[in-house]
Amino acid sequence: MNRIKTTFDELSSNDSKALITYIVAGDPDLDTTLNIMNCMVEEGADIIEIGIPFSDPRLKEFLYKKVMREHC
Secondary structure, eight states, X not given: OOXXXXXXXXXXXXXXXXXXXXXXXXXXXXXXXXXXHHHHHHTTOSEEEXXXXXXXXXXXXXXXHHHHHHHO
């Protein structure tokens, strides 16, 4: 059984909802990402989705980062 299914099974048995959070890995740096993830867990995150930055040839790097910061 994987961790996500286990988490949902435990929450379901307690009739609880899941707090699922999202973070972009390495933004602004890896140490900060790790600190933010630890804070998410301390504040009750059940699942953390980690986005992996990628290079999109249709977008300039600064535009992509701006969009990620404004909309995620």
